[in-house]
Amino acid sequence: MIKIYYALKPPNGTKAYDFWLLKQASKARKFYMGTYYIPSKKLYVPVFKRIGGADPRAFLEVKPSELRSAFKMVCIEGCGQCCERNSNARIMESEVEQLGIELRNKPSYTLKLIDGTEEKIYRLDTRKGGQCAFYNPSRKRCVLGKKKPILCLIHYCTAFAERVEGGRKRKYVKVSSKFLPEGRVEMVFEPVSEEEWEEIKKMVRRGTNVWRAVAEILRRRNLPKAES
Structure with missing residues (x-):
């Protein structure tokens, strides 16, 4: 029997739809495997083992063979660049309740999702330069740890990835990207x-x-400059 995995569908740029996707992802967060670029589908997506109580309409099926050839995004411990400036960090009220996070005086707004439900969205990028309120700049890490918002959990800069080849994990850097129709890349x-x-x-x-770090490595090889 072939096991099937589930990839969250790409956002389309509308808040009502995109936060509905995030809400479904948050319901399946304990099954989160990682965020991947799947070449066969030309998709950059979070992937889940199962979806639990989430709405299946928010997901695409992924075959194990497709995932084996995919690039799994990785983050360098001690980086923190996504969090320390222009983070655009957000958390949904349903997550706050689910994760038991305490919020104090965070700006918020209520959004009507595509399924007709309403969700309160809290802004976390309230420090200077858009730094996340839960970012610890001295340790360069999120103080919430595993309780970080689903938006942060599934987000990567896409500069770094790994893939299992010959039983070993091999590291990769992204050298170019091109956006395609229907959320593909x-x-x-x-x-x-x-x-x-x-x-x-x-x-x-x-x-x-x-990206400068990647560009420097490529420069030493005389390869084209990396693109974000």
């Missing part, structure tokens, strides 16, 4: 050696922008 990844990966981590942890 074409991404190109280039493998990096263990030495190059260690150098990238050092640069990023020192505060180098992730």
Whole structure:
């Protein structure tokens, strides 16, 4: 029997639909496997083992063979660049209740979702420069840990990825991307050696922008500049 996984459908840019997707993802968060670029579908999507009580209309089926050839997004520990400026961090009231998070005086608005329900959305990017209120700048990490909002849990900068090849995880950097119709995207990844990966981590942890770090590694190889 072939097991099927579930990918959250791409957002379409409308808040009513996009937050409905996020709400369904939050219902399935304990089954979250990671965020992947699936070349066969040209999709950049969060993937779940099961969807639990979420609405199945929010998901696409993914075959194991498609996932095996996919690139799984990774984050460098000690980076924090997505959180420290222009984070656009948001959390839904249903998540606040689900995760037991305490919010104090965070700006909010109520949004009517496509299924007719209403959801209160809290802004978390309230510090200077759009930094998230739950970001610890000295440790460069989220203080919520595993309780971070679903939006943050599934979001990656897409600069770094890994794929299992020959039983080993191989690291990749993104060198280009092209947006296509219907929420699809074409991404190109280039493998990096263990030495190059260690150098990238050092640069990023020192505060180098992730794309500049990738560009520097590519420059040393005389490859085209990375595109965000």
